[in-house]
Amino acid sequence: MNRTIPRGPYKPGKIRQNSEQCMLDAATQAFSRYGFSGTSMQNIADTAGVPKANVHYYFKNKMGVYTAVLGNILDLWDTVLNDITVTDNPATALCRYIDAKIDFSRTHPQESRVFAKEMLSGAPHLQEFLQDKYEAWLASRLRIFQSWIDAGKMDPIDPAHLLFMIWGSTQHYADFEPQVKQSLGTDTLHQEHFDAAAKTVKQVILKGCGLTPPAP
């Protein structure tokens, strides 16, 4: 089962191999559902449509596949976190961040779940990430929040815990999908559900911080 590459013609070296991305997708799907130990190399190979030995050829061993998947997810995260334009307006910035996080839950639920399972297991393979990129990103956010508070632009709220609230609220729609589906009485989550989610989260967070919604 080969993958139709959506962007331009085949460039050897740029996109290393068609098969490789195909295996990564298959592995992400499997890991998100069955976890690391619950996923077999055979399962990955079958889903990707290649013989099992090829997976070993490309990724050395199972841990190699897993770290490749995790690295891919961290790259995605990096894009989402950095694509948000810095603004002086707290309300606008928070809205953009909430929208981006909810959209990530909608467009990348499997990646979100692999990340969450890694966290639940104590994040043994994320130590480097947490102490490096995340640490720096967090510090800059905390500074910005504090400057807003000091300037009287928003209520005095512990910035770290506020971030956890936004993180947890938005991630919930990917990670606890069965509960969300059951609660909303739907078999599949559609755009409208995510829109309603974003609207509620923004409404509560903004007002809870003493902010008024930005003019659209």
Added chain:
Amino acid sequence: MNRTIPRGPYKPGKIRQNSEQCMLDAATQAFSRYGFSGTSMQNIADTAGVPKANVHYYFKNKMGVYTAVLGNILDLWDTVLNDITVTDNPATALCRYIDAKIDFSRTHPQESRVFAKEMLSGAPHLQEFLQDKYEAWLASRLRIFQSWIDAGKMDPIDPAHLLFMIWGSTQHYADFEPQVKQSLGTDTLHQEHFDAAAKTVKQVILKGCGLTPPAP
């Protein structure tokens, strides 16, 4: 490694066996860390301090251990959810619920993680729970929220999404512990951290719903 039973003298039948609770604890710990497939019967037996065959004798097979652990967790959940006294005052009710959820994250982090991993895997063993007890509990909550909104006691906010916000925000402290530890710059989460968490969540949620904190 036997367990000292904390409540009263040994009563055969009431507390079925000392060993059994010991194995359940060991299994909960293992499942929360390594997931279902990543946990071996040998690991459970070793942690509980009994020979592997005994685990099979008590729980039939591995799935038997897992369902027993899950059932135990659902009982805990039931207690937490139902222990909250019904009140006419939205602010008081929300505060009690948030405090209870945060306290659950502090006192039962492993149980919270097993539950979360099951959700992340699509909740195949929670269908009955979701369609039965949870469904009923949710419906009653939604009705209460709606009655508060209709009575003008709180802002018009989608009750389901508001519940997800509270759920996600509070659960985060158990499920994403590595991220929280790193962010707060601590090696272990103490009571004070959970107090600060509860304070922030209550502050934002209450004000975000147009409520004023209840008098202590």
Added chain:
DNA sequence: GTCTATATTCTGATAGAC
């Protein structure tokens, strides 16, 4: 590079002595 066949290790489960 791709695939088949095989070796090796691990784990769930059970048989049977005590």
Added chain:
DNA sequence: GTCTATCAGAATATAGAC
């Protein structure tokens, strides 16, 4: 009820033909 020894099956990993 408790434990040791063992079986049967599955999964990782590799060797080697093409």
